[in-house]
Amino acid sequence: MRFLDEYRDAKAIRGIASAITKITKRPWTLMEVCGGQTHAIVRFGIDELLPKLITLVHGPGCPVCVTSVELVDQAIAIAQRPEVIFCSFGDMLRVPGTSQDLFAAKAAGAEVRIVYSPVDAVALAREHPDREVVFFAVGFETTAPSTAMAVVLASQQHLTNFSMLVSHVLVPPAMEAVLSSPHNTVQGFLAAGHVCAIMGYTEYEPIAARYRVPIVVTGFEPLDILHGVLMCVAQLEEGRAEVENQYTRAVRREGNAQAMWAIREVFEIVPRKWRGIGPIARSGLGLRAPYDAFDAALRFDVATLSAEESSECISGLILQGIKKPIECPAFGTRCTPERPLGATMVSSEGACAAYYRYRRPAAAPSEAVA
Numbered sequence: 609m610r611f612l613d614e615y616r617d618a619k620a621i622r623g624i625a626s627a628i629t630k631i632t633k634r635p636w637t638l639m640e641v642c643g644g645q646t647h648a649i650v651r652f653g654i655d656e657l658l659p660k661l662i663t664l665v666h667g668p669g670c671p672v673c674v675t676s677v678e679l680v681d682q683a684i685a686i687a688q689r690p691e692v693i694f695c696s697f698g699d700m701l702r703v704p705g706t707s708q709d710l711f712a713a714k715a716a717g718a719e720v721r722i723v724y725s726p727v728d729a730v731a732l733a734r735e736h737p738d739r740e741v742v743f744f745a746v747g748f749e750t751t752a753p754s755t756a757m758a759v760v761l762a763s764q765q766h767l768t769n770f771s772m773l774v775s776h777v778l779v780p781p782a783m784e785a786v787l788s789s790p791h792n793t794v795q796g797f798l799a800a801g802h803v804c805a806i807m808g809y810t811e812y813e814p815i816a817a818r819y820r821v822p823i824v825v826t827g828f829e830p831l832d833i834l835h836g837v838l839m840c841v842a843q844l845e846e847g848r849a850e851v852e853n854q855y856t857r858a859v860r861r862e863g864n865a866q867a868m869w870a871i872r873e874v875f876e877i878v879p880r881k882w883r884g885i886g887p888i889a890r891s892g893l894g895l896r897a898p899y900d901a902f903d904a905a906l907r908f909d910v911a912t913l914s915a916e917e918s919s920e921c922i923s924g925l926i927l928q929g930i931k932k933p934i935e936c937p938a939f940g941t942r943c944t945p946e947r948p949l950g951a952t953m954v955s956s957e958g959a960c961a962a963y964y965r966y967r968r969p970a971a972a973p974s975e976a977v978a
């Protein structure tokens with residue numbers, strides 16, 4: 609626990625919160641991009657330690673939340689085929705599609721299995737040569753390397769019964785979509801440290817320059833997040849807009865060369881529709897042509913399925929930092945983790961789930977660190 613204790617030390621946290629208060633002269637709105645950071649902020653009451661001039665809004669950094677309804681419906685359609693063993697990370701099972709979720713499909717007889725790694729799905733395909741094993745490849749740049757390696761492995765092993773429904777999304781284009789919106793209020797970003805551990809942060813440099821917005825690569829513990837806020841506010845108060853790295857213990861500017869090789873070998877950049885937000889150009893990863901044989905959307909002919917999103921769920925506004933979960937009229941009433949209307953109430957990184965768990969009106973106070 610040595611490292612956790614250091615980054616949750618109450619005295620250090622009070623010191624950094626007071627440094628933020630000292631340098632903050634004007635109101636600033638910052639967005640933490642990653643859902644993991646959102647959960648830490650709400651869980652530890654980090655926003656409550658900040659001066660009132662600083663507003664934290666929550667970003668589109670939860671891959672489960674932004675996977676489109678079409679892809680969830682495609683996943684269900686594939687899973688319902690009798691020859692298929694459908695493999696997914698557990699979070700995706702409760703995400704509502706148009707009329708049901710994967711969990712309901714499983715309850716009705718579909719063979720849906722939770723796996724902890726795409727390589728587990730490859731192993732299943734090897735063990736069950738008479739079945740079609742399909743992996744739901746959801747995630748940002750963080751999980752794309754392991755997905756890519758699973759495809760390479762399946763290709764090397766000449767597996768003909770393994771494929772993937774690919775829903776990978778990329779963070780920098782989503783940040784640009786937020787900044788380009790006429791409703792944007794974000795003046796600085798805390799960028800997700802684990803994404804940058806893979807990709808480095810060179811892709812953020814043109815964004816910081818183009819939109820005149822500071823971007824601070826930030827970790828996930830309370831002290832990391834407050835330090836990221838301090839670095840971001842210092843830039844804003846000084847009129848700077850640069851990319852800085854708070855998470856130096858895990859992130860290098862150039863990222864992880866091996867992981868990026870795997871991504872580039874297997875995937876190409878494609879347009880992607882984001883749940884609640886809509887299409888964002890060049891914001892997804894799709895399989896490159898040499899790996900078409902592993903594309904489940906092609907193999908099962910589901911790529912053309914279209915779907916309607918719930919008109920009641922405002923998660924798109926939440927994921928763009930325009931609204932907070934408690935501003936949703938359905939929050940905690942018609943929408944709960946047991947009966948979710950949107951993915952942000954289901955995912956372990958979802959903003960609505962964080963507010964429901966740690967800050968619903970009747971809940972105990974957050975685990976304040978000070």
Ligand code: SF4
Nearest residue numbers: 921923936943950960
């Ligand atoms: S509370 Fe439910 S309905 Fe409202 S935005 Fe969140 S997920 Fe959507």
